[in-house]
Amino acid sequence: MIFLFMKLTFLGTGGGRFTTIFQKRNTGGIRLDNEKNHIHLDPGPGALLLSKRNGLDPKKLNSLILTHSHPDHYNDLEVLIEAMTKGGTQKTGKVLTSESGIKKMDEYGPTLSDYHKDLPREIISLNNNSKIPLKDQSKVIPVPAKHSDPSTRGLILETKKGNIGFTSDTEYFEELGQIFSDTRLLIMNVTRPKAASIPYHLSTDDAIQLLEEVDPEVSVITHFGMKMLNQGVEEQVKIIREETNQKCIAAEDGMKIEFDRTINFQDKQDKLTNY
């Protein structure tokens, strides 16, 4: 039997309040599609519109994932639940969410209304730390993160072609390298540039540290804050490449990745790069 690769589409590469408010980069999250799974991860503002513009039917979704309750991650979640459940007429699909999606965690959440909690077939908390099965034997493994929403989770997507790691929003902490050690592709939310670390977020320096520990086949930096964009993402990724001697890509809005035996990147102009 031939299993198709997983395709990732970056419907957003912006992160943080100001990048989001000014839409300096899109903030629609990441869509993941293979033969059986249609997943939308962290659907921030614009997720619905950008899905349509990129030819990705939101009615096809069978899983939605929310890593934490900041609007650059959750804004379009409810409307995508409505799309997934065909306007609420079919009790179908899964929503995997940080606890703050379901109930109040400190000053965050609950993000979902009772009405929207009732629409999908399942609402699953990412905070139980167990593997969550998707279709085609893929699994989501929730992993710890250190962010202002205390229920924030990163995740590892286990597929037949290997593991994809997503840090979500987190600061660097000692166990992070170990957590993502078995990922072929590591996607890091690097909000801040070099020498500009702040709590609860990764900077260029943290990305270098993490990559030295994980050494994935390829890594991607995304979720850029305003300071990161002003300093120049290309320059920051160059620093990462030079210091780690690894393959690291700066995500662009509309970029696609084919995750297969090789990992292929396709930019907005459809230029293909193989790794």
Ligand SMILES: [Zn+2]
């Ligand atoms: Zn964020």
Ligand SMILES: [Zn+2]
């Ligand atoms: Zn956040």
